[in-house]
Amino acid sequence: MERWAGKVAVVTGASAGIGAAIAKELVRHGMKVVGMARRVERVEAIAKELNGEKGKLYPYKGDVMEESDVKAMFQWIREEFGAVHVLVNNAGAAREVPMTGGANYEHMRIIFGTNVFGLFMCTSEALDVMNEKGIDDGHIIHINR
Numbered sequence: 456m457e458r459w460a461g462k463v464a465v466v467t468g469a470s471a472g473i474g475a476a477i478a479k480e481l482v483r484h485g486m487k488v489v490g491m492a493r494r495v496e497r498v499e500a501i502a503k504e505l506n507g508e509k510g511k512l513y514p515y516k517g518d519v520m521e522e523s524d525v526k527a528m529f530q531w532i533r534e535e536f537g538a539v540h541v542l543v544n545n546a547g548a549a550r551e552v553p554m555t556g557g558a559n560y561e562h563m564r565i566i567f568g569t570n571v572f573g574l575f576m577c578t579s580e581a582l583d584v585m586n587e588k589g590i591d592d593g594h595i596i597h598i599n600r
Contacts, residue, residue, distance in 0.1 A: 519569055
């Protein structure tokens with residue numbers, strides 16, 4: 456993990472569960488971690504918890520379903536840090552959607568918007584930044600529920 460010290464990681468869905476745990480560990484190993492979440496106040500609380508660690512957590516309010524949020528975050532990363540080295544696509548949504556009778560299309564929009572389009576948009580933006588900066592050893596991790 457020493458090779459990642461000082462590098463920039465993005466963790467989506469960083470407000471709870473697996474995303475929060477990953478963000479904490481990356482900070483403890485010295486990374487600058489942008490923690491994206493709709494519930495940014497939870498990421499802010501985690502950032503305070505991590506004061507004094509080798510790295511730092513930067514809370515970022517956004518929804519991976521919203522293209523404007525994703526683009527704005529990666530633009531902010533370009534301006535603030537210049538690059539991104541690791542992306543952890545952790546944000547996910549699960550809803551019960553029966554295949555026959557009574558399908559809730561709003562639930563389906565949330566599932567696809569988060570788990571498919573959000574993952575795609577974050578991956579695309581991260582790759583653009585990596586390519587712009589000549590980062591050929593970056594990592595992108597997709598977490599699926």
